[in-house]
Amino acid sequence: MDQLTSEERASAYCKKRCSVPDFGNLLGMGQEGSVWPTDNETAIKVFDRERNFNSEVSCYEILRDNQVYEIDGFTIPHLIDSDSELLVVEMTIVAPPFILDFGKAYINQRPDFSESVMEYYEQERAEMFEGNWDLVDSAVSSLEQFGIFYWDARPGNIDCRNHPLAKQNDG
Numbered sequence: 001m002d003q004l005t006s007e008e009r010a011s012a013y014c015k016k017r018c019s020v021p022d023f024g025n026l027l028g029m030g031q032e033g034s035v036w037p038t039d040n041e042t043a044i045k046v047f048d049r050e051r052n053f054n055s056e057v058s059c060y061e062i063l064r065d066n067q068v069y070e071i072d073g074f075t076i077p078h079l080i081d082s083d084s085e086l087l088v089v090e091m092t093i094v095a096p097p098f099i100l101d102f103g104k105a106y107i108n109q110r111p112d113f114s115e116s117v118m119e120y121y122e123q124e125r126a127e128m129f130e131g132n133w134d135l136v137d138s139a140v141s142s143l144e145q146f147g148i149f150y151w152d153a154r155p156g157n158i159d160c161r162n163h164p165l166a167k168q169n170d171g
Helices: 006-016 050-065 115-128 133-146
Strands: 033-037 042-047 079-083 088-092
Touching (some): 006 088
Antiparallel strands (some): 033 042
């Protein structure tokens, strides 16, 4: 796996699933890896780190097992499949409003951050979400009932556009 590029791992995964990745249409790229659509109208996320892969798969499995595909008006992708050798997750493609990217979530334990770190996080997120932090924070808090402590709230991962309670329509 270490010798293969993200694109090679995406191709190997898709070959097993009789699909083809669309490398010309990158859906997302971040610290955890890259996301591309497939010709099966799904998305594949190729991870760079096993820890993030495991966290993401665990979260999607918890949500699937509890039949949770929407929380507080935000759509959550459905887990289609995953491959622990290639570090690939396949999921449905969602449109705003959505919550995605569970690679930094904590499972069944609250992150052990100091009060000052938490205060900074809250302040930073309030600025990022420009009036929609209460809406986002409510959804993040709702995930906790399933043992998911979401720690990557930012507009690229939690998109408020089209949410009926959003204060503005730009994320």
